[in-house]
Amino acid sequence: MPQQQSGSSSQREEDLGPGPAPAPGGxxxxxxxxxxxxxxxxxxxxxxxxxxxxxFVKGFVQKGGQ
Amino acid sequence: MTHVPQVPRATRSGHHGxxxxxxxxxGQFALVPGGRDEAxxxxxxxxxxxxxxxGVHRVMGLETEFGVHAPxxxxxxxxxLSTEVVNAYADLVxxxxxxxxxxxxxxxxxxxxxxxxxxxxxxSVAHPSQLTDEVRPRLGExxxxxxxxxxxxxxxxxxxxxxxxxxxxxxxxxxxxxxNPLDAMVWDQAGDRVALAASQRIAQAPxxxxxxLYKNNTDNKSVSYGAHENYLVARALDFDELAAHLLPFxxxxxxxxxxxxVGIGVTGRTPGFQISQRADFFEEQVGLxxxxxxxxxxxxxxxxxxxxxxxxxxxxxxxxxxxxTSTWLRCGMTALVLSMIELGTCPRLELVDPVAALQRISxxxxxxxxxxxxxxxxxxGVDLMEVYLDAAEAHVQRFGMDDPATQDVLMAWRExxxxxxxxxxxxADRLDWVAKHQLLSGYRERHGAGWDDPRxxxxxxQYADLRLDKGLHHALVRRGSMRTxxxxxxxxxxxxxxPADTRAWLRGRTVDVHGRAVVGASWDTLLLRPDxxxxxxxxxxxxxxxxxxxxxxxxxxxxxxxxxxxxQVLDAxxxxxxxxxxx
Numbered sequence: 001m002p003q004q005q006s007g008s009s010s011q012r013e014e015d016l017g018p019g020p021a022p023a024p025g026g027x028x029x030x031x032x033x034x035x036x037x038x039x040x041x042x043x044x045x046x047x048x049x050x051x052x053x054x055x056f057v058k059g060f061v062q063k064g065g066q
Numbered sequence: 067m068t069h070v071p072q073v074p075r076a077t078r079s080g081h082h083g084x085x086x087x088x089x090x091x092x093g094q095f096a097l098v099p100g101g102r103d104e105a106x107x108x109x110x111x112x113x114x115x116x117x118x119x120x121g122v123h124r125v126m127g128l129e130t131e132f133g134v135h136a137p138x139x140x141x142x143x144x145x146x147l148s149t150e151v152v153n154a155y156a157d158l159v160x161x162x163x164x165x166x167x168x169x170x171x172x173x174x175x176x177x178x179x180x181x182x183x184x185x186x187x188x189x190s191v192a193h194p195s196q197l198t199d200e201v202r203p204r205l206g207e208x209x210x211x212x213x214x215x216x217x218x219x220x221x222x223x224x225x226x227x228x229x230x231x232x233x234x235x236x237x238x239x240x241x242x243x244x245x246n247p248l249d250a251m252v253w254d255q256a257g258d259r260v261a262l263a264a265s266q267r268i269a270q271a272p273x274x275x276x277x278x279l280y281k282n283n284t285d286n287k288s289v290s291y292g293a294h295e296n297y298l299v300a301r302a303l304d305f306d307e308l309a310a311h312l313l314p315f316x317x318x319x320x321x322x323x324x325x326x327x328v329g330i331g332v333t334g335r336t337p338g339f340q341i342s343q344r345a346d347f348f349e350e351q352v353g354l355x356x357x358x359x360x361x362x363x364x365x366x367x368x369x370x371x372x373x374x375x376x377x378x379x380x381x382x383x384x385x386x387x388x389x390x391t392s393t394w395l396r397c398g399m400t401a402l403v404l405s406m407i408e409l410g411t412c413p414r415l416e417l418v419d420p421v422a423a424l425q426r427i428s429x430x431x432x433x434x435x436x437x438x439x440x441x442x443x444x445x446x447g448v449d450l451m452e453v454y455l456d457a458a459e460a461h462v463q464r465f466g467m468d469d470p471a472t473q474d475v476l477m478a479w480r481e482x483x484x485x486x487x488x489x490x491x492x493x494a495d496r497l498d499w500v501a502k503h504q505l506l507s508g509y510r511e512r513h514g515a516g517w518d519d520p521r522x523x524x525x526x527x528q529y530a531d532l533r534l535d536k537g538l539h540h541a542l543v544r545r546g547s548m549r550t551x552x553x554x555x556x557x558x559x560x561x562x563x564x565p566a567d568t569r570a571w572l573r574g575r576t577v578d579v580h581g582r583a584v585v586g587a588s589w590d591t592l593l594l595r596p597d598x599x600x601x602x603x604x605x606x607x608x609x610x611x612x613x614x615x616x617x618x619x620x621x622x623x624x625x626x627x628x629x630x631x632x633x634q635v636l637d638a639x640x641x642x643x644x645x646x647x648x649x
Contacts, residue, residue: 023339023431023490023503037547038508044545045509045525048536053524056137057286060527063144063235065131065291066356066382 090118090300090375096567096611097123097245099469110465116300117408118376121462121472122401125298125568125610127243128254128393130386131236131291132261133280133530144235147277149218151237152230154271155264156219164562165581168219223587225562225578226256227570230264236291237261237279242570243589243610246471247397249565251390252552256560258388262532263561281386282325282530283343286334286523290347292356293386297379297400298371298610303408308379309352309363311407314415314439315400316362316383317424318450320345321433322482323396325385326499328506328517328526330429337518338429339506341447341499343385345428351420356382362420370589372608379404383424388530388539390551391478391496398475399451402458409465413457415450416440431503433486448486455479496549501542502529572613572639575622576632583629592636596629605636613639 050056091111095104098120111117118124134147156166221231227242239257244250261279268277284290299308320342327343330336340346353361366380381400387393406412416439417423423437427447436444445453459476462468485493494504506525509515515522531537542548564574569590576592577584585602586593592605607613621627621635 023433023507037545038504041505041541041545041547042508042512044541045505045538048528048538048541049521050524050528050536054520057520057523057527059137059140060133060135060280060285061287062133062135062285062289062291064289064357065234065236066294 088372088375089116090298090302091116093372093375093609094118094120094125094298094611096614097125099123099471112410115409116302117405118298118300119401119405119408120465121405121467121469122398122475123246123469123471124401124404125243125245126247126250126397126401127241127296128250128257128397129238129240129292129294129296130254130257130261130281131233131238131293132532133282133285133291134235134237135278135280136275137278138275142275145232148232148235148237149220150268150277151261151264151279152222152232153219154267155224155230155260156222158263158267159225164225165578165584166219166225167223167577167581167584167587169221169586223573223577224260225564225574226253226560227564227568227574227577228253228257228260230257230260237264242564242574243568244565244570245567245611247394247401247475248471248551250397251393252557252560253565254393255390255557258532259557259561262534265532279532280527280530281388281532282527283386284327284332284334284347286327286329288332290332290344290360292344292382293384295381295384295397295400297381297404298369299377299379299404300408301369301373301375301377303377305365305377308407309365310416311403311412311414312363313351313420314417314423314450315403315454316381317417317420317427317437318447318454319396319399320385320424320428320499321447321451321486322399322479322497323385323387323392324428324497324499325387325392326502326526326529328523334523337516339431339503339517340428341431342424342428344383345425348383348421348424362424371610376610385498386530387498388537389496389498389501389548391549392498394551395475395478395482399454399458399479402461402472402475403454405467406457406461409461411457411461411464413453415453431499433490448483451479452483455483495547498529498539501539501548502526505529505538505542566615567611569607569610569613569639571615572607572618572636575618576636579622579627580629580632583632594629594633594636596633603633603636605640607639609639609642612642 091107098107134144136142136147156168159166224230229240231238239260241253241257244253258281265277265279268274283293324341325343327340328334330338330340332346347360348362349359350361352363352365354365355361356364360382362383364380364382367377369376369378384396387396403412418438418440426435426437433446433448436446438444462472462476482493490500491504493500506522509525510522525538528536529538534540539548543550564570573587573592577587583594583596585595590607593602595602617639618635621631
């Protein structure tokens, strides 16, 4: 049963296509005030983002947990 | 109306006889707000039912396994880094004149319990050249690089009643027992501050490479680590019934309390964004495992309380939340669903395939994906959460559970679902996954970056960075873009003080005020040796609501209770198996 289900699920996921509803974070859903705030936040983030992103993300390796 | 018969008062206030006949609700009666009497509550509880909660009020606690990373010291083992974090916090507390109760590294068959006062950070742990897998046996022997014996602590009980310990390859904080979702959130966030303070302590040590901590649940390389919840439930409740009700709820609740994740699949290799950190790591519906073939409902049965009266529901499917609202609602909604299950009012929903549904809901941040139920309905995650909310509102009304703490959760739950249907972007100021999605979408747009761009993966990771200057959740809070529910001072205080209304008070205050006498502490046991050459006294705390500030009186006051007075209090709590709430 699980296999059959996951098969039908992925089919449905494809059926969704781009979808009429934007995700919450999408630009269309964000209000004007939000956009201005997001812009200034993104400015800040550009300055705090770890510079060696690719290497950093690759190096973040954890051992199994619960 | 039929009801659970009252237990004769003589049995209830004494400590004689078996406890099997004692309903859980009587042990938890102190939770019920509003000065109601036992007879009234007894009359409300349906025949054959029992409950360990009331509205959102229930004994609960949260666990966080932190991701641990030392980029400047790539050879360091995760267990050593975790050990360093735990020991650095012990060092910090003791250097400020405080006290922790600690269990040393298990050198052999014995696991000696020690008072950590006066303990200093061993250089063997802090020194970068020593932090490799090769020296693990030497660390285990407990000698530093100068051949001096050091205490390596693996398990601490903190002054706030929490545990901080090395859980294999992660430092883990387990919050003290709290009685409501807001307090659960406060003492969970206190754990984030504890972990950060430990990391800062390490950074202060000369020559010590930084140990970075992340409150997330995956490295996106197939490994996941947990953020667990624990809820006290009535032993009388049939576990199969409990599990059947929880499966659809746990598949759906991520739409409110997911932490958001970049990448699909256990390795995150398929580009995209999903609602939950944990969803892709679950394979079973119900089971005992927590590290492999993870089940949505975990059957671990280790109550740390009177076993024939209570069960501890160990929830392993949640995401680690940075957002206060996400954490609060996660616990509040779950407490209400548990109350409905115990009292027989939970709506009967059955998903065709709960594991597939969990992942399908997680993989669609537009929230439009539907999942099939066995009654042939197709519902979205938001639809499912609305079914539970409608039922919870009716449940609260029926039982008169409409105290402010419960009403707050119901109102926020309703407002969240309404916004999902009308203007979901507005939830970016309170829910982790929505905030993260908005932030990362904005970044992608600005830089023309795909979901598989390493910078976007970096942002996902950095959202959970505990450092104040690097953590993106911190940045949102600092800017006022993310709501908080309590003042920072409340959380800071919770680093040092236990909740006053559970047995954590007695545990934490004993460790803090009488640390020298403590030779061991666990969730339901305290071991004291008042005289270094004298015998060890063992006390049980099997009722989670015994040993509160009200029960311990002035024994921890500055002018102080002596250890002898403390022993009397502990003895009284140990003897009082059943909480008598009457005058």
